[in-house]
Amino acid sequence: MRSIPGNWRWRPNPLRRRSDLVEAWAGLAAVAITVVGAPAAGIAAGRAVDTTLRHAAATQRAQRHEVRAVVLPAARPRSGTIAPRSSDGQATSHTARISWKGADGKPHQALVTIVGRHTAGTTLPVWIDRDERPVDPPLDTATATSNAVAAGVGAAAALAALVMAARNLLGWRLLRRRLADWERAWSRIGQDWGRAGAGG
Structure with a gap:
């Protein structure tokens, strides 16, 4: 059975870095917010817009x-x-x-x-x-409903996009930190690289 990609970040092993665990938790949080938060934000935005537009429609009909x-x-x-x-x-x-x-x-x-x-x-x-x-x-009611639905979908999509952008930004920063760590490590090793008896 093939392992789940990225599952190694959750298992303790000597190759796992602190940034790997941070990235794993960030990915889990991003999925949770997208799955739960985006629909909730969409429903809240849709209801708010629907209430506002229905009130506006009632006011217009009265006037x-x-x-x-x-x-x-x-x-x-x-x-x-x-x-x-x-x-x-x-x-x-x-x-x-x-x-x-x-x-x-x-x-x-x-x-x-x-x-x-x-x-x-x-x-x-x-x-x-x-x-x-x-x-x-x-x-009219149909226009108010369609606008409310559009607002809800837009809010959900915007939150999901924001979460994914934040997750990608964090991944990019962690990658830059890893590359910097690699650069420093290679600089230290490079001083003795190829010298006879180095590390002996």
Whole structure:
């Protein structure tokens, strides 16, 4: 049966150095933190982001409402009534003036950016804030969940990468120390190397 690579570092033997044991414990700690800590960090980050985004979404829904707005004729016939076409044939965004009736019963107008083909008189759903200004739609649950999942995965990956980087940095420093020790040892041995009767 073949032995596990690196297992020799755990067994007492005259060739084992103190740095070998340090490296073995560092590797074990890195694995433990990655296996246990990374998922825990991901779950904590995901929950925190999810709570924040859900609160933001609830606040936005409370402060915004949807109305039906009508696209008004453009000041110039060549702009605002039909979306220009991009080179691949897809409709692009353009600015148009819309009108809607506010909560106070009065008509309101604003310039907004819309996408697609919208001629004058077309009715569009538009989100309005408490000051009767067009705003973006409130954050939906699916978007909040996907962002929370992405944040959790990112946090877990970041912690795992940080742990592995620290483990590699420690290994690099231990290797440099070993090479320095070897250099000093060879310097001492080199003084008598090849001399007759050396070490006799």
